[in-house]
Amino acid sequence: MAKKNKPLSFAARRAQAQFDQLVRPHLDHLYRLAHRFTGAADRAEDLVQDLLVRIYPRCDELASIEQPRPWLVRVMYRMFIDQVRHNARSPHMPIADSSLANEFVDEGDPYADVADTAPGPEDELEMHFDRERLTHAWEQLSPDHRALLTLFEIEGYTLSELEVMLECTRGTLKSRLHRARSRLADLLSGKEPSGPFERVKDERG
Amino acid sequence: MMNCQEFLGQLDEYMTGELEPHAIDAASTHLRACPNCQRRLARRHELRASLRSQAAPAPRPEFFEQALSHVRQSGPARFSFRPRLVGAALAASLALWIGFSWLPGTQPQSGSDKLAGIIIALHETQTVQLSFNAEQPLVGAMLHIRLPNGIEMRGFPGQREVQWRTDLERGVNLLSLPLTAVATSEGVLRARLEHGARSTEFTVQLHVRELVTNGADTVHSLTAGRHELKRAA
Numbered sequence: 001m002a003k004k005n006k007p008l009s010f011a012a013r014r015a016q017a018q019f020d021q022l023v024r025p026h027l028d029h030l031y032r033l034a035h036r037f038t039g040a041a042d043r044a045e046d047l048v049q050d051l052l053v054r055i056y057p058r059c060d061e062l063a064s065i066e067q068p069r070p071w072l073v074r075v076m077y078r079m080f081i082d083q084v085r086h087n088a089r090s091p092h093m094p095i096a097d098s099s100l101a102n103e104f105v106d107e108g109d110p111y112a113d114v115a116d117t118a119p120g121p122e123d124e125l126e127m128h129f130d131r132e133r134l135t136h137a138w139e140q141l142s143p144d145h146r147a148l149l150t151l152f153e154i155e156g157y158t159l160s161e162l163e164v165m166l167e168c169t170r171g172t173l174k175s176r177l178h179r180a181r182s183r184l185a186d187l188l189s190g191k192e193p194s195g196p197f198e199r200v201k202d203e204r205g
Numbered sequence: 206m207m208n209c210q211e212f213l214g215q216l217d218e219y220m221t222g223e224l225e226p227h228a229i230d231a232a233s234t235h236l237r238a239c240p241n242c243q244r245r246l247a248r249r250h251e252l253r254a255s256l257r258s259q260a261a262p263a264p265r266p267e268f269f270e271q272a273l274s275h276v277r278q279s280g281p282a283r284f285s286f287r288p289r290l291v292g293a294a295l296a297a298s299l300a301l302w303i304g305f306s307w308l309p310g311t312q313p314q315s316g317s318d319k320l321a322g323i324i325i326a327l328h329e330t331q332t333v334q335l336s337f338n339a340e341q342p343l344v345g346a347m348l349h350i351r352l353p354n355g356i357e358m359r360g361f362p363g364q365r366e367v368q369w370r371t372d373l374e375r376g377v378n379l380l381s382l383p384l385t386a387v388a389t390s391e392g393v394l395r396a397r398l399e400h401g402a403r404s405t406e407f408t409v410q411l412h413v414r415e416l417v418t419n420g421a422d423t424v425h426s427l428t429a430g431r432h433e434l435k436r437a438a
Contacts, residue, residue: 035262048268049272153257159221159223
């Protein structure tokens with residue numbers, strides 16, 4: 001028997017129109033962000049779709065926000081990180097959750113061991129910046145590092161904005177950025193990926 | 206004098222312009238004297254430029270429509286009055302505005318207010334804006350709209366009564382009612398808002414006429430404070 005759609009109430013139709021109006025200007029930006037986060041079109045679509053379903057019942061809240069885009073980005077980022085954590089916990093991806101949790105811990109000054117005359121891997125990036133290699137390294141990067149570098153290095157969110165958006169301290173944020181860039185530098189210089197995130201990606205196929 | 210470690214500790218802020226002026230001076234002084242940090246800064250700019258040059262593909266053309274369509278089937282969204290301040294621009298609006306006010310302590314529990322008539326051209330749709338001033342947020346208020354003969358709400362052909370539950374935020378909340386005149390007639394539109402034991406009702410006299418549109422016939426304005434509508438012409 002064909003599924004019979006119940007007619008929508010005036011209120012529901014109003015809400016739908018309002019929702020469309022609120023989110024439509026940001027969809028393209030959100031999709032491109034999602035693509036950078038996930039590294040794949042189908043996962044980007046899933047993430048944006050999940051985001052829309054999640055925020056649909058929160059239309060009121062969205063309507064009351066003066067700058068909806070950072071709010072939308074924050075919700076999508078949290079969803080993405082939650083998905084990564086969930087996948088890391090799943091029986092098919094036996095990755096210790098603590099490895100990801102550590103990404104959110106402030107480990108102090110990431111530059112504490114920097115000697116005045118000794119540039120580290122993060123400083124040695126220039127010779128590896130051909131497009132193909134960068135694309136490959138980016139794909140090898142952990143989902144969390146990709147998301148973080150997308151927001152800071154590509155989208156240009158400031159540290160102050162990211163502290164609010166990602167709900168973490170300045171110190172934690174800078175430690176995580178430093179680690180993400182160092183990992184990218186390792187990957188660009190041809191070091192074999194050894195961290196847990198790369199194994200996650202490999203196992204997801 | 207700043208050393209390399211201190212400079213690198215502030216490099217993110219240096220690049221995003223989030224340093225205080227004195228810190229910028231200190232970082233710049235160090236940078237001028239330190240070729241290593243000059244190189245580090247240059248690498249960071251290169252990294253940023255390279256990452257930004259990596260194009261993020263556009264979505265499939267049909268994706269957004271599919272996504273929004275899927276969301277619509279995912280369940281009801283909460284209807285919202287859109288809070289908005291009513292200001293001087295009100296008089297210039299072509300829409301009709303009906304003012305509700307519900308200020309606890311200053312209004313009776315049930316109230317009624319009659320408005321002067323509104324003329325709607327036959328076979329045209331006109332938006333009537335209900336504005337409701339709530340001193341406190343109202344969660345789960347019930348709104349009933351009863352329409353006179355000859356008037357339909359767009360999307361609800363043939364329905365005389367429409368009602369739904371909604372939340373109101375503190376302050377002025379607006380609701381647009383797209384009304385379409387389908388027959389020459391006149392009657393009363395009733396808007397009733399209930400919250401807990403309290404309720405308030407407002408009525409609007411609607412006149413549907415066949416009008417020769419010359420602009421002036423369908424322009425109305427609200428006389429502030431008196432809830433009276435008058436023809437502008």
